[in-house]
Amino acid sequence: MQPRERELLRRLLRGIPVDSRPFAEVARELGMDEAEVAATIRRWLEEGLLTRFGPMFDIERLGGAVTLCAMAVPQARFEEVAAMVNAHPEVAHNYEREHRFNMWFVIAAESRAEIDRVIAEIERETRLQVVDLPKEREYFLEFIPEVG
Amino acid sequence: MELSPRDLELLALLEDGLPLVPRPYAALGGRCGMDEAEVIARLRRLLEAGVIRRFGLILRHRRLGYRANAMVVWDVPDVRVREAARILCALPFVTLCYRRRRHPAWPYNLYCMIHGRERSPVLEQVDEATRAAGLEGLPRQVLFSRRCFKQTGARYFSTIRNSLREAADAAPGA
Missing domain, CATH: 3.30.70.920 (Lrp/AsnC effector binding domain/regulation of amino acid metabolism (RAM) domain)
Known part of the structure; x- marks a missing residue:
């Protein structure tokens, strides 16, 4: 990554302004032009460096509920189970990890009751246990990588 | 914080990300019948309330x-x-x-x-x-971690919006 792009990435990690011309503002701060900022973000999305460009939500502030789930999936069934789990729109970032508990995903839903419903559905569909590990406290919020 | 149906409409659209055009908030408004000023005012209020933590990058x-x-x-x-x-x-x-x-x-x-x-x-x-x-x-x-399958974020607001729409459809005139 070019130094100029790194600088843009760092700046964007802090969030863009909610103003009429946010890309123009960021561009002005960095001495770039507006079109270049938007084009670079578009390219990062295409390259898969970014999964999304937009807001980060705090679901719990809205009375919603979030939990982390773990499953021990037999290796032979891994892809099939992953497809079943990922088909639920409430499931976010699902990771395969190296452990007997090899599937780890987050469920975010409107309420704790909805989470229970999703977990019950996944257990029924996969015939595997879902270990529900709700958060009791978050100590540290965000990952700002040391870019470069 | 209590979300209005219009907030929800906006948040559901934002789950796909912010349009990468010079005036993204105006573009967003165009998709849900709001003008730019209304979109900006609503989003600022959601930021202040902490419902939106920030607008920016979701990195892989x-x-x-x-x-x-x-x-x-x-x-x-x-x-x-x-x-x-x-x-x-x-x-x-x-x-x-x-x-x-x-x-x-x-x-x-x-x-x-x-x-x-x-x-x-x-x-x-x-x-x-x-x-x-x-x-x-x-x-x-x-x-x-060995692999990440899905890092899109849950479809939280569009799910609520859709269930509200279904409820409205199921109860015509209500």
């Missing part, structure tokens, strides 16, 4: 070269969790730290994430974190 760490991503868990006596978490958070390589409820099948209550480029330095950092927080000798597991 692996693509930045952070391929060694470890979730580290310990089973820490409840009275010591807070102090241990405080120490972990102060370490520059710890990126997230949570306390979670123990489960009979997974009796760990303190979680942290360490992202790195290579495994061996990450494992050294796990040991360093364990020592720094005084967690030696306690049950611990280190789980490296």
Whole structure:
């Protein structure tokens, strides 16, 4: 990554302004032009460096509920189970990890009751246990990588 | 904070991301019948209320070269969790730290994430974190990620919006 792009990435990690011309503002701060900022973000999305460009939500502030789930999936069934789990729109970032508990995903839903419903559905569909590990406290919020 | 149906409409559209055009908030408004000023006012209010943490990038760490991503868990006596978490958070390589409820099948209550480029330095950092927080000798597991299948974020607002629409359709005239 070019130094100029790194600088843009760092700046964007802090969030863009909610103003009429946010890309123009960021561009002005960095001495770039507006079109270049938007084009670079578009390219990062295409390259898969970014999964999304937009807001980060705090679901719990809205009375919603979030939990982390773990499953021990037999290796032979891994892809099939992953497809079943990922088909639920409430499931976010699902990771395969190296452990007997090899599937780890987050469920975010409107309420704790909805989470229970999703977990019950996944257990029924996969015939595997879902270990529900709700958060009791978050100590540290965000990952700002040391870019470069 | 109570969301109005118009807020919900806006948030559901934002789950696809912000349009990459010179006036993204105007473009967003065009898709849900609001003008730019209304979109900006609503989003600022949602930011102030903390419903939106910030507008920006959702990074895929692996693509930045952070391929060694470890979730580290310990089973820490409840009275010591807070102090241990405080120490972990102060370490520059710890990126997230949570306390979670123990489960009979997974009796760990303190979680942290360490992202790195290579495994061996990450494992050294796990040991360093364990020592720094005084967690030696306690049950611990280190789980490296192998793959990430889905990092899109849950479709939270569009799910609520759609269920409201269905409810409205099911009760015509109500």
